[in-house]
Amino acid sequence: MKMKAAVLHSTPSTLSVEELEIADPGPGEVRVKIAASGLCHTDWETMHGYQPVNLPAVIGHEGAGVVESVGPGVTQVNAGDHVACSWSPNCGHCFYCDHGQPILCEVAKSSNGNGVLFDGTTRMALDGEPVYYYSLVSSHAEYNVIPEQAAVPLRKDFPLDRAALLGCAVMTGYGGAVHAARIKPETSVVVSGCGAVGLSAVQGARISGASIIVGVDVNPLKLEWAQKFGATHVVDATKDDPVEFVREFTEGRGADYAIEAAGQNISIRQTLEASRPGARIVLLGKTPFGEEVTLPFHILMGEREIVRTSYGMSRPRVDFPRLANLYMDGRLLLDEMISMRLPLSEINTGFDALEKGNVARSLVIFDSSGSV
Ligand SMILES: [Zn+2]
């Protein structure tokens, strides 16, 4: 069938909204009618050529919608289910899946790198030529065909536009705080970078019961948001030294947990320096592909544990429904994270706003029927 999608033909470039052919779901696959798709910084990096991808491609990896049809042999999802897309579906039988680390699935990694599904091919075409996937999701489109493992069913009273946010930013930040840092109650946490991922880490710290949560950013607007999401203190890194600031609130030692979500060399260094000896440090941000991160050795001393994770050490099929419950219980703020809602035709306007830095999250909304 035909659908509209935002296509990336070359880099650096904006997206072009075009009509593509999308195939029926194959064995073990489902076709989702996308309701909302979040504009992630990783999309922007891809459009600017910071990450090598096969082109042309439909990008977008933070989507939610309703399952329109299922392929042969699908057992985990039914037509009509509300789902959020996971960009890390696991095959269930590779080395990492067998070793209890499904987030590292080799089949997903290889498919992801080649812009295809598990069988090595794509389901989208433009004038008969293949159009590649992005992160096994490709949600800046009216429909996607994805492995059933990538379609995570959610309760139907959870709004689909907010469900989209779970697919990348919220899972990454919340998981970074809860699964990777493993924050305990009555502890201190510093979160560097208060965009959508950092704000979700602040929420993870709040929900975990941390008593001191310091948000660090260079944008005053993001610091305001950090306070709304649970930061007990904020520091503008253009005015104050975040390391000194954190030490002031932690009896001179530094924070028990330190989470980096800005993806910059200076921020990584400051985050490490703001942690106390014995702290657990979680790196969520990405520096440009191939860029080196250098750290003086003294920062690595003191039995600090450093963890790098891209998806908050998540198990999406377990975690997405839990996050939906947290939202429905009023404990996880998502409405406040949505800065702009745009039609697909204005997707490049959304990325312009992202580049300027004054949005937490923008969403492309496909369905105006009231289901989002
Ligand atoms: Zn993302």
Ligand SMILES: [Zn+2]
């Ligand atoms: Zn696997």
